[in-house]
Amino acid sequence: MQNLSRRGVLTLGAALGLTAVADPTRAWAWSSTASIAGTDAVTDPWSVWDDATDPLVASLLTNGQIPAVNTAFDSWVNNGDALPAGLPAGLTTYLQQVNTLPSWADPVKLQQGAQFNKRMSLYLFLLYGLGSGIMSTVIPREARNVYWSAGGAEMQSRAAKTFTYGYDLSAPDAFQPTGHFVVTSNKTRLTHAAVRHLLPQSPAWRSVTDDQDFRPISNGDILITFHSLGTFVYGKLNAWGIRMSATEQAAYLHMWQVALHLLGVRDDFIPASWAAAKQQSAYALTPILAPTPEGLDLAGILLGLTAQIDLGVTRGFLNEFVRYVLSDKIGDWLKLPRDLVSRGLIEVGWPAYVAFREGLSPILPTGFSMFDKFVRALAMLFLNNGTSPSYTPITIPTGNRPG
Ligand code: HEM
Incomplete structure (x- = not known):
């Protein structure tokens, strides 16, 4: 933690709707008793990657097999699809093991989460984006x-691929055989x-990284991104006074818990409650x-x-909204x-717009149509998969950005 004072951390945490109470000079001390695994x-998690x-994947890359895998993956889209034919045997065996929901996944909660996503969709697109x-x-x-x-x-193209993930997660049938999310997560x-x-x-x-042992994307890093x-979204919805039932809150968390599992995060790191997640x-x-x-x-890009x-809205408005x-x-x-005028x-x-939309205030606020166009245009951006003209599948890279 080089750039923030403790006071700065507290202020920033509060502004993001993420109560900041941690002392970042301490080593990791988040106990797994508050995790899905419930172990003590x-x-x-910064020294845990994905051994399975x-x-x-390293051997597939070394043997030049990834381009063929990407081609075979073109036809693998729905959760209910059979695994594509012609994959290297080791990859097929691996996918047979991981291409499934964890034993603790609760289909009822996942369905409730899908309904919540639908009800919240405009806010979710805005906040994720x-x-x-x-x-x-x-x-x-x-x-x-x-x-x-x-x-x-x-x-x-990268933004469009990331939208694919968000869109597949937020779809009503995300975890059903007709949905895509389990496949997208595996890719x-x-x-x-x-x-x-x-x-x-x-x-x-290598010249800029601080990643431990020069190995990126540890379980700890994935938790940070979660x-x-x-x-972050849960905190903002609360801060904006949007009503969420206890069932909806639990369902939204559950959806993310399953998502983390599918990305290879260990159960003893996945928070079991929103209180544990915030901590x-x-x-x-x-x-x-x-x-x-x-x-x-x-x-900037x-x-x-x-x-x-x-x-x-103007670019100035967009900057100020961020x-x-x-x-x-x-x-x-x-x-x-x-x-400052836009601000x-x-x-x-914005608070007046949210209050009106949520039925918390009967007064149609000035600027309602501007805010409404703004959030709807952002939602369309998401639904159209970014600025790409068509669906952008996730493909496994075979190289880095040229240095
Ligand atoms: C690729 C999602 C965590 C770095 C991707 C892709 C998705 C994704 C959907 C494929 C799209 C693409 O290739 O551009 C997620 C989610 C995360 C997460 C949902 C956590 C909840 C992380 C973290 C890092 C990271 C923690 C690094 C610290 C990358 C990189 C790529 C990638 C470098 C590859 C981009 C390329 O092909 O060049 N991620 N990610 N991700 N992710 Fe993540």
């Missing part, structure tokens, strides 16, 4: 990894394993947020891509120019 241990997947997406650029390891991997050089898990093999071969990445997604987030995410040259570049869409959801501290890190509009208009 303190294991450092990493050696297999402008909140989590831009927050990822101030998560130093994630920013450096994304920048120096192959996809960092093609951010439009993502394999992609992460490829990155673990490839990035350490990038001199440019908090920038699920925990882990305060511990692991808030203190490490910081600007990097790579993150600054990525944020992502916001530039978003601004290409007609959102019915500041509004993520804090001015992060806005300053990302050098987002100020537009005034947002500070007054």
